[in-house]
Amino acid sequence: MNQKSINKFKLFSNCIPVKGSRRSLICDVQRGEMKLIPNGLYEILSDYNGKTYDEIIEDYGEDNKPTIDEYFEFLEENEFIFWTPDPENFPDINPEWDYPGSITNAIIDSNENSTHDYAVIFQQLSDLGCKAVQLRFYNTCSLEQIEAILKTAENTRIQHIDFFIKYNDTLNKEAVQKFCTDNLIIQFMCIHSATTNDDKVEIENYSTRVLYTTEAVADHTHCGIIASEYFVVNIPSFLEAKQYNSCLNRKISVDINGDIRNCPSLPKTYGNITTTSLHSALVQKDFKDLWEINKDQIEICKDCEFRFVCTDCRAFLKEPNDKFSKPGKCTYDPYTATWADNANIDAT
Ligand code: SF4
Ligand code: SF4
Structure with missing residues (x-):
């Protein structure tokens, strides 16, 4: 069976989407790379991270399936996401920043x-x-x-x-x-x-x-x-x-x-x-x-x-x-x- 229908998708925690007014960006802060993405994909990444492909299609409708398939092809090709039954086991990066000194x-x-x-x-x-x-x-x-x-x-x-x-x-x-x-x-x-x-x-x-x-x-x-x-x-x-x-x-x-x-x-x-x-x-x-x-x-x-x-x-x-x-x-x-x-x- 296709893993998409049994698993949930999860963004790698080092791949962080950032929304802009007209388009968005995925920053891969581990590999030091970034890719521009449409704001529609940003919405999916922020609203459905940890959910199944079927849940997305259910909400967006069959008419939008080709676009969503294209998005997932892009995400998989660039290794921004993986599929897992337990997305809760993969927490986000700790967002805190600090440095052990007064000046860097x-x-x-x-x-x-x-x-x-x-x-x-x-x-x-x-x-x-x-x-x-x-x-x-x-x-x-x-x-x-x-x-x-x-x-x-x-x-x-x-x-x-x-x-x-x-x-x-x-x-x-x-x-x-x-x-x-x-x-x-x-x-x-x-x-x-x-x-x-x-x-x-x-x-x-x-x-x-x-x-x-x-x-x-x-x-x-x-x-x-x-x-x-x-x-x-x-x-x-x-x-x-x-x-x-x-x-x-x-x-x-x-x-x-x-x-x-x-x-x-x-x-x-x-x-x-x-x-x-x-x-x-x-x-x-x-x-x-x-x-x-x-x-x-x-x-x-x-x-x-x-x-x-x-x-x-x-x-x-x-x-x-x-x-x-x-x-x-x-x-x-x-x-x-x-x-x-x-x-x-x-x-x-
Ligand atoms: S490129 Fe940098 S300085 Fe220019 S608008 Fe964007 S965030 Fe601001
Ligand atoms: S970019 Fe240069 S001029 Fe601007 S605040 Fe930083 S150090 Fe100062």
């Missing part, structure tokens, strides 16, 4: 006038539990200078350091390839203001990505771009985005002048790193206010199927005086399911 990530900006003491900053970040740091150099520097900075992060809890650096001749591909292979703490290096674009620089350890771009990253205003290529599909970031802000939660930053901020592009400062510790900035009233703004609270984003895989931006807003406004640099319209620029595709 940080941005440190520098230009030719910056005088940061990286050893002090890294030690303070480490004490706060920070695991990922992005160093954005608007000026250029040598691999020797970068190596000296990396040395100051040794014996800390920092696990990854990403770089944005302005191109100079010594940052040629061979030298950078070797440098990244020797320094596994680097996960991403963007060489901006380069003479050519190249996003396929081979690195032996495979987990590092090096990108050369002719674009100039001249200051913090370059940040805040929302694009499908930046979407992230994995369990921790999906669960974090459901509860908290997908850019600013547990983030702290030091700008080019040493001022401590939520991010270098936000106006409010919480003291200067030369006189204020990161910890005392963090405990100041309102430092964490933006951490709590998740995509379900943001206008337009709350109707977008990409809302839990998309990064957010609270610095550059569509309506600058409304902290619940959509990111100003996002061109996606969830009501028409289109990107206004051609740079983005649906990535599914």
